[in-house]
Amino acid sequence: DQQVKQNSPSLSVQEGRISILNCDYTNSMFDYFLWYKKYPAEGPTFLISISSIKDKNEDGRFTVFLNKSAKHLSLHIVPSQPGDSAVYFCAARIYNQGGKLIFGQGTELSVKP
């Protein structure tokens, strides 16, 4: 039972264009959502997050959108750069369970020059 789903295993985008990574969830008890970025041979690193009481959070080239009614989360990267090529994981935190995170399967983004 996958509570957090990233249905696209991979995404290829041209440098300078927008990258949109999607994530769907099923559990209404999630209160916080995060995106992590992972390069090969490294651990995931935190990228950006959003509380369930908000619908948008922006940090430089990265914006996360939350649509609670659709239980859908997306990460926009504008403009995309070759250094953004990595695996991106969506994660959701369960309310009042000590910070436990549920991760999606990941989407591998490739930004081509």
Next chain:
Amino acid sequence: DADVTQTPRNRITKTGKRIMLECSQTKGHDRMYWYRQDPGLGLRLIYYSFDVKDINKGEISDGYSVSRQAQAKFSLSLESAIPNQTALYFCATTAQRADTQYFGPGTRLTVL
């Protein structure tokens, strides 16, 4: 210096062997976690600990055990390794009431 370290970084072992993966952190965080990553499955929680005396099972704890030797150290053991435990293993930490987990570099484990 890295805030969260894992040893070893790579390990090949045989079926039935006992193996321990170690995690240390210098962030002063209370909470520590062990995850495994498999292709197509993302990261799944194995065990987590809120402090030295508080250890909890995650979603896939069967076949694993943990030890929280100190606030800064959290070890994961495979008592009798089997091939389907071949995976990438990550340790993570977070402070109480914090929102973000910080991950170590991972251990690539292969069980033959």
